[in-house]
Amino acid sequence: MSAIVAKDKVFLEMDRRDQQQIVLSYMGESVDDLFYEVEGRKGLSWQGVNTICYMMGDIKVEPWVQWENIEMHGQEYWSVTVRAVNEKYNLASLGTAEAPLMKKVYDRDENRNRIPDGEGGFIAHLEPDQHCRRVALSKAQRNAKRAVIPEPLLIKWLEYFIAYVNFTKGKISEKPEPPIKSKVVDANYHVIPRSPPEKKERTSGKKKGKSDARKLTMGKVSEDVIKFNLRALGFTDDDLGVFEKEKGFIVEPARDLTDGEYYKVNSTLEGMGGVWEDVGYSGQWKIQRRDER
Secondary structure, three states: OOHHHHHHHHHHHHHHHHHHHHHHHHOOOOOOOOEEEEOOEEEEOHHHHHHHHHHHOOEEEOOOOEEEEEEEOOEEEEEEEEEEEEOOOOEEEEEEEEEEOEEEEEOEOOOOOEOEOOOOOEOEEEEEOOOHHHHHHHHHHHHHHHHOOOHHHHHHHHHHHHHHHHHHOOOOOOOOOOOOOOHHHHOOOOOOOOOOOOOOOOOOOOOOOHHHHOOOOOOOOOHHHHHHHHHHOOOOOOOEEEEEEOOEEEEEEOOOOOHHHHHHHHHHHHOOOOEEEOOOOOOEEEEEOHHHO
């Protein structure tokens, strides 16, 4: 099994568990797993990302949602895009996710066992998924939030969650402290001071049009911000290369992307001003620097 296939398998399993957490949460169940371990790899869960944002207190998802109905691989999906902002580090990112309108349901015999299909799998059929919109929205929020949390801080939180679980199981004696104030991150990221917003007079009886409600503005684009967004979607340097050019950045696929993967990346990079160029062997996205546009 290649390294890329192994990573995809781990990511898909973690994403499947996130989906279970999302559905259980909407059904009123308690969700406690803050991280997963799949084939020796540990990663933050949907609930873990939400817990980090709650404890940090400076990350929010703006009340703006873009809904799209798309088709991939012969199935209909809800595609959702949202925008998260990290007010401490002045980072902003779009997060996108998809969920199919129909879910796979395995046929079962009288003993509730799956019925083999004779080809190594099991007989299944499709049924409408009543949670598909909620799942797509929650995943998009997770991706957006995760993208605006600096990677060193994500690692610190994952280490804290692992240590806390070990503490509750009696494997370590000292209770760990959450990394709310991380010197590792503060040494590499600087807060950009913001001027107070200009006061505007309110006008009565005037409502924003649809186009105004969907207008987005992004913070300063950097190589780190681009990589944060791509990692939030599950991509690594083995999948997409990010290169700094004189007038901006280039994002280049290191392998063939599926239609679904291309759509995710394109939606996110377009939010940062990225433009797809069909050049070279596999094409590329070109992103100009903010101060040069």
